[in-house]
Amino acid sequence: MTNRTHREVRLAARPQGPVTEDLFEIVEVPVPEPGPGQVLVRNTLMGVAAVMRTLMDETSVVPMPSYQLGEPLHGSAIGEVVAAPGTDLKPGDLVEHQLGWREYALLDAGQAHRLDPDLLPDPAGHLSQGPTAWMGVVRGAEVRPGDTVFVTGAAGGVGSLAGQIARLRGATRVIGSTGSQQKADRLIKEFGYDAVVIRGAGPIEEQLRRAAPEGIDALFDNVGGEQLQAAIAVANRGARLAIVGALSSQLSQDGPATTEIDTFSLLARSITLRGVALYDHLDLIPEWNAQFGKGLRDGTLTFPHARLRGIEQAPRALRELTEGRHLGAVIVEL
CATH class of the missing domain: 3.40.50.720 (NAD(P)-binding Rossmann-like Domain)
Structure with missing residues (x-):
């Protein structure tokens, strides 16, 4: 696996106004190797949100770490476990985590939340707001x-x-x-x-x-x-x-x-x-997921969203979200 590479999106410059695609750079890097207690995930979906524009600033009042120049951005993502030595996760498990903006993510096992693949009819629903x-x-x-x-x-x-x-x-x-x-x-x-x-x-x-x-x-x-x-x-x-x-x-x-x-x-x-x-109010998330799954299946709820394909579209996805180009959530398929 050490000879394999993947792409990640890094912050190239701080914005001085609206989001523009020249603020990002897409870099090819080696796929990391997981050590004991770590999980390697092949990301399949990631979401973008308006708060990401705030995190592009050097400082903000949002209680989340700002993005660092030259480093990959982060945010909600879903993917499949590739390897997880010394953990209770196994290859093929569907997990959610906060290291989006890259095709493969390496994280500690405690940072990966295993998802029930049958809970929602579309896994992208886990990236809804x-x-x-x-x-x-x-x-x-x-x-x-x-x-x-x-x-x-x-x-x-x-x-x-x-x-x-x-x-x-x-x-x-x-x-x-x-x-x-x-x-x-x-x-x-x-x-x-x-x-x-x-x-x-x-x-x-x-x-x-x-x-x-x-x-x-x-x-x-x-x-x-x-x-x-x-x-x-x-x-x-x-x-x-x-x-x-x-x-x-x-x-x-x-x-x-x-x-x-x-x-x-x-x-x-x-x-x-x-x-x-x-x-x-994190205790509400399981309650919402149960309600969302039921609503999507019985037709009392819908999940309006747009999908863009390819990690190279991630900067465009955030730009278009902040410009109000879409109705609903904006998701990138990786």
């Missing part, structure tokens, strides 16, 4: 039967699942936001949204008031900025607002931005505003 969507709906916004729910960033990997989950939890009206009429039409026709406000089609608050004339009871916020401000303005008394992402700041070409919050409205209407992050 469903756990974050489930957490934000169930524990963040605490969606209840009869709620009117607003999901910002509804066409992304998280939002496209959050709307479906809100419906499963009994929401009677689900409103989303996105950046184009084409995506808005798909959200309504394919993913169960009742109405969609469109960024750039007029003030968000005005659009939201038309879509939710009786106000909103719960917010699943991926974006922040004007959309969060609009949600607070339209929120009913006792509304639950969950901050799950901050795309308006993460993907801003002008650097991190802050959102002015009307705290008096929160107080006067007893509105709850909370930030929730998956690393504090």
